[in-house]
């Protein structure tokens with residue numbers, strides 16, 4: 001099986017809790033490699049564009065406000081089955097429903113402030129990686 005790539009964002013709540021390293025350690029322990037990473041402050045336009053698929057949802061404005069409330073740590077993860085593996089490590093969107101031992105169960109406070117984002121399919125992974133890391137191929141290892 002060939003290695004797959006996915007986009008991970010450690011959201012402002014988890015960055016503020018100073019648990020970037022603990023979250024990245026979970027990716028690494030599961031066999032995922034960080035092949036690109038950047039800490040950044042999203043602009044409102046960035047966040048609206050990134051979450052455009054949710055623009056008609058009632059939570060859209062709160063989601064954008066939250067995503068620009070502080071810096072985020074964005075990474076490309078690579079490994080076998082990286083997309084599903086990352087989703088499993090993250091746990092359910094609502095941390096109250098997330099399985100014990102998942103990132104959201106352990107580090108998130110609410111469905112709004114839920115610690116991490118992860119691509120949900122190969123097509124979205126490709127778009128999301130291109131959004132944050134144009135020219136990613138040079139960093140593969």
Ligand code: UDP
Nearest residue numbers: 059063092093111112113114116117118120
């Ligand atoms: N979200 C929210 N309220 C909801 C549903 C979603 O605030 O009722 C936010 C939440 O931060 C979630 C993001 O919108 O992570 C994207 O939603 P999605 O359904 O794609 O969940 P995910 O793929 O992040 O688990």
